[in-house]
Amino acid sequence: MALTWEDKEVRFDIPYSRMKLINGEKVIDKLDNIEDTKGNSGYRGKFIITNIRILWYSSTSPRINLSIGFGAVLSTSNKIVNSRLRGTTQALQILTASKGTRYEFIFTNLVPGNTRHFTSVMGVHKAYNSSKLYRELKLRGAVVHNKQLKILPLEQVISTVHGVWNLSSDQGSLGTFIVTNVRFVWFADINEGFNISLPFLQIDTISIRDSKFGTALVITSSEISGLYVLGFKVEPEEKLRTLFKELSSFHTVYTTKPIFGVEYNWSSGQVEHKFNNIVDEFEPFDENKNEISNSISNYLADEGHTKDxxxxxxxxxxxxxxxxxxxxxxxxxxxxxxx
Structure with missing residues (x-):
């Protein structure tokens, strides 16, 4: 699937191949002359904000780089820092948590008076947090109201199938199954609060299997979303197979062109078209060759740190x-x- 670690982890000095945009990733803003003040003070770098992560790399050596997924970002704020290139100035502070470790990043715009990196990062981070239903499994969520699906901004309903049994309990629950261009949603007819919303991004397999209830549609979620095995029964069987083909088809389409749901335009909306291939500016380098960079310990953030x-x-x-x-x-x- 398209999204694995890119939006959830912090990584240092990744290979050229990992800096390239993945399917569905779009550049929202790009700035030159940004200093990684905490880890590479005194060096100018390029700062790229996509819909799922922040990329920074040294202008003199792209092997020295950072990838910060918005899913790992805890907070963003302003901070007064001492930059080697700007002196005492206001900078962007980003606190993150990745694989149980907290990191602090400080980025300084070396162009006097330019604070676009503040607004872009904060805006995209907010858009990322408000669009989780595009990327995460949701159980018993507020996704349905008065038996109508709450449509997401980029979502289109493909089909609605009534009389679908959820086989998660011994008796099964009768409900409605909705397929859209980004997910499927099922909710119980007698209690719409009993529901599931699973984006295509988190679907591992879709199949038809035999069960104690007869032939069933079986959907397995990805490991990152808990490896749920979900069974549904539709009668007649021909109707079930039609639903299976439709779900499989849209899952395949989504895989080649995923929709992450993060939309943010800081200007006239031309940013995506100007910068979407910006990572192609890199000169390819030997991914097996080590490059001198700062120790990761430079970025460690002390939890509750108030004094030296x-x-x-x-x-x-x-x-x-x-x-x-x-x-x-x-x-x-x-x-x-x-x-």
Whole structure:
């Protein structure tokens, strides 16, 4: 499927192939002269905002880069920082959490008075958070009102099938099955609050199998959405097979051209057409060759950090240094590439 890690994780110094846009990913804004103040202070870089993540790479060496999925972003705010290239100035602070580790990123626009990176990132992050039904499974959600599906902005209803049994319980529940261009929704006729909304993005397999209720439509969700196995029965069987073919067809179409639901235009709407191939500007490089970059520890964010740790004498350096954070050693902090 199109979305795997790109919108959910923070990754450092990824290969050229991982910087390229995936199916359904669109560039919303692109800025030159952005400094990664916390990890690569003193170096200019390019800053790309897509509908699912933030990409930053060094102008002098694209091997030094960042990929920050909007699903990993906890908050965005302004922060006064000391930039090597701008001095004391206002910067964009992004706090993230990825695979159990919290990271802090600070980006400074080196063009005086230009704060577009603030508005673009904050706007797209808000749009990402408000469009989760395009990308995530939802159980017992507020997706139906008065037996009518609440249509999403980019959604179109393809078909509505009544008299569909959900086989999740011993007795089964009778309800309505709706197929759209981005998901399927089923809800119980006697209680519309008993429902499921599963986007094509999170469907792993669609099949027809035998069950104790007879021939059934079986839909398996992806591992990231919990590996749910959902069974539905429709009579007559010919009607079930028609629903299976329709669902399979739209799932295939969606896979080649997914809709992530994140829409944000900061200007006249021409951004996408101007910048959608911007990552092609990279000069291809040897993905097996290591490039010098800052230690990932530069970006670690101390949870609840309010003041610097007490200085202690370090015999290796012969200097007083701030107490090293638990779990780290001096050698680790000096490593360019973790051993």
């Amino acid at each position: 740790r007490m200085p202690v004498f370090n015999s290796e350096l012969g200097l007083a240094v701030e107490t090293i954070k638990e779990g780290y050693t001096l050698q680790k902090l000096w490593e360019v590439i973790p051993s």
